Amino acid sequence: MTTSSPTIEARHFRDVMGHLPTGVVVVAGREPRTGTPAGLVVGTFQSLSLDPPLVSFSVATTSTSWPKIRPAGYFSASVLADGQDDVCRALSSRGPDKFAAVGWHESGDGSPQISGAHAWIDCRAVHELAGGDHRIVIAEVRALRAGTGAPLVFHRGRFGGYRAIPA
Numbered sequence: 001m002t003t004s005s006p007t008i009e010a011r012h013f014r015d016v017m018g019h020l021p022t023g024v025v026v027v028a029g030r031e032p033r034t035g036t037p038a039g040l041v042v043g044t045f046q047s048l049s050l051d052p053p054l055v056s057f058s059v060a061t062t063s064t065s066w067p068k069i070r071p072a073g074y075f076s077a078s079v080l081a082d083g084q085d086d087v088c089r090a091l092s093s094r095g096p097d098k099f100a101a102v103g104w105h106e107s108g109d110g111s112p113q114i115s116g117a118h119a120w121i122d123c124r125a126v127h128e129l130a131g132g133d134h135r136i137v138i139a140e141v142r143a144l145r146a147g148t149g150a151p152l153v154f155h156r157g158r159f160g161g162y163r164a165i166p167a
C-alpha cells in the first residue's frame with residue numbers, strides 16, 4: 001500500500017493520542033542464553049482473535065528488551081494493577097537490571113509474571129508486521145489467569161485508576 005502522509009507534528013500526535021486511556025502491561029521473557037529476565041511496558045497490548053486465541057502489541061524498533069525476548073518467543077503479559085505505577089516506572093526505564101526491585105514469579109513457560117498484577121497472559125510470539133517506527137507483534141495465548149482488584153490506567157501521560165459506574 002502506498003500512502004502520502006500529511007505532516008503531523010510528533011508532539012501533537014502524542015498529545016491527542018494520549019487522550020485514549022490504556023491499560024499498562026509488562027511484556028516479559030528471558031534471554032535464551034543466560035535466562036536473565038527481560039521486559040518492557042506497553043500500552044498497546046490487546047486481544048486480537050478468539051479462535052485461535054491471539055493477542056497483539058506494538059514495540060518500538062529501538063526497543064532493547066524485545067530483541068532479547070524475541071529469539072525464544074515466549075513471554076508473559078502482566079496487566080498491572082492499581083498502585084503498581086512503581087513497577088511501570090522500573091520496567092519502562094532503560095536501566096541495566098530493571099527487575100531488581102520488582103516482585104515476580106515464573107509462568108509455566110518460565111517467563112517472569114509480575115506479582116500482584118491484575119491479570120496474566122502467557123504467550124508465544126508467532127508473527128511480526130512492520131508498522132512505521134514500531135513492529136506489531138502477534139502472539140498465541142498459551143494460558144491466562146485473572147487476579148483481583150482494579151487495573152492501573154494511563155491517560156495523558158499520567159497514572160490513574162478505573163472507576164465503575166454504579167449499576
Ligand SMILES: Cc1cc2nc3c(=O)[nH]c(=O)nc-3n(C[C@H](O)[C@H](O)[C@H](O)COP(=O)(O)O)c2cc1C
Pocket residue numbers: 024039040041042043044045057058059060062063064065066088091092093094154
Ligand atoms: C504507559 C506506557 C506505555 C508504553 N507503551 C509502549 C508500547 O506500546 N510500545 C513500546 O515499544 N514502548 C512503550 N512504552 C515505552 C517503553 O516501555 C520504554 O521505551 C522502555 O524503556 C523500552 O525499554 P527497552 O529499551 O528495554 O525495550 C510505554 C511506556 C509507558 C510508560
